[in-house]
Amino acid sequence: MTADTNTDLDTDLDNTPVPPPAAKSARALARARKRRSAARFWREYRTHRSGLWGLAGLVVIALVALCAPLLVGADSQSVTDAPGGALEAPSGEFPLGTDQFGRSVLALLVWGARVSLTVGLLAAFLCVAIGTVVGIVAGHFRGWYSTVLMRVTDWFLVMPTLVLAIALATVMSRSLWTVILAIGVTTWPTTARLVRAQTLAVESRPYIERARALGGGHGHIMQRHVLPNVMPLVLAQTTLVISSAILTEATLAFLGLGDPTITSWGGMLQDAREAGAVSAGDWWYLAPPGLAIALVALAFTLCGRAVEAVLNPKLRVAR
């Protein structure tokens, strides 16, 4: 014991004059390594043509959502002073026609992009955050709490997701946050299972044992060693979860469980159905929102698959 502490002190003393430049260079090294691996990632990603298409689509949609007030005007959602007549067919003034209140469908479509992206991103973030924490904890600790956590995960996995999300959205008040919560809380188990499997694989590697032998606590090992190694998988999973979250959001809004004061694509479809657009054959009102949902979901799926293919060497070989 004493000998150990002595040597430790010795090395510390030896190192004292050195630290500043050494620490700096270590950080610089780490930064350079990160930059290199990011560049490698991008080089690999670039070879996936469908992934590039997905990325391009996302950039366009994100720009449209951000610039919505500039593109179509801030007052285009107002029901009271709508510019057109009810359910007009597409014309020069309204490229996609009008809804039952005389609002331009194109303008509503542009505004709806915001809701879809916000809910998709936040719900996916929530889902992946819960899944990652549960997965890492369940994989790191052995014994009864791991068992309990996995039981809870299995239980959520067994629940029909949409049914549970609908039930939650019904129970809570109507708002965007409710929808985000309902989606996030019901979709995390798949991520948790994936992350747990990866955690178990990481934890069996020798460097975890080394970290433990050097006195690394549970928190240290989970944060500094397991989490960085699980991150790539989590990133790919997030992208894939976003597209399903966007679909679920549209579904909930279509069932009338979304926020009625906000224009969303699913809500537009519900409005269209209620206005009798189906039996009247008003395709210009019904087709665009669904197409937009499909495009955004597809874009995220393409990106997610490309990220997955880049990060998962097994898939890369198989390709």
Place this chain on the structure above:
Amino acid sequence: MTAESTPALVQSADTDGPAQAGPSAARGPRARNTKAYLQYVAGKIAGAVVSLFAVLVTSFFLFRLIPSDPVKQMTGGRRVSAQQLESLRHQFGLDLPMWQQFTNYIGDALTGDFGTSYQFHAPVIDKISEALPATLLLTGTAYVLYTALGIWLGTRTAWRNGSRSDRFNTAFALTLYSVPSFWLGLLLIIVFSVGLGPIPGLFPTGGLESGGETGFAYVVDVAHHLVLPVITLVAVGYAQTLLVMRSSLLDEMGSDYLTTARAKGLRDDVVRRKHAVPNAMLPTFTLMFVNLGHVVAGQILVETVFSWPGLGGLFYSALSVPDLPLVQGLFFVFATAVILANTLADVLYPLLDPRVGR
């Protein structure tokens, strides 16, 4: 779940097998294996029972959170005296303390009684068994079709990996996979039921039957009504099977045993059907069972859009009231179907793949 129990079982099988020497050695390992398997099955069934109970408890508490007063919903704005309200409350057991409602609920549920629907004033179990055949017909037909289509196309695309047809099929499936099912249903109704431009209305807009038909004409009528909803479900559903089948077959493609099979001089077709596909089926098999559970849960959206008289549509109508006993009953039935399908998959898994659970 399966993966966790595997090591112990594998170990016991391994150590028991060689250790058995002497007269009983010939049938020893097998008997041991059967015993281990039965233990494994018993474990899975016990797990399923625990899950079912958890579902029962959850569905009780989850739907008590709905803030509205069911009795007010039931009377639907009609003028009723306080006394009538009180007697309605009493009739549905809503005046009892929470814990008593809970024990009554569990006791009733165990005997298959989910209470009386507020909306239809009929036993929940009757409403569910009335709607079940319609759902099974619709989603069962769709399930068989999209599973078959997914496996077939998945095999083809993986085998011709990188070809133009592979790229096209994968992209097409991914696109359909991203489409909201209810929107596709609405579009199909507009184009093929209402009729768009030159296309006349070919199919009915919804429902299960036109009414008044009997015998063979009835069957044709129902089939006619089935076309659009089934197309919707198949279009949205087959991509997942295709992708899983494709990726697991791609995993097998580089394997040595396929090279061996080819070296033996087998035709490409035989190598695919007899060697590669059976080995790649396992993940698809898992997915098939996951989907099987959802056959009963139905497709709430598609049934609602096509006014299909099944469980999904019933669930939607029950939620909008909200009709608590019906929602609870349906929730339980949906979750039970998924649990049973998963348990069935777990039980069959070791029989299909000797590497698992033995």
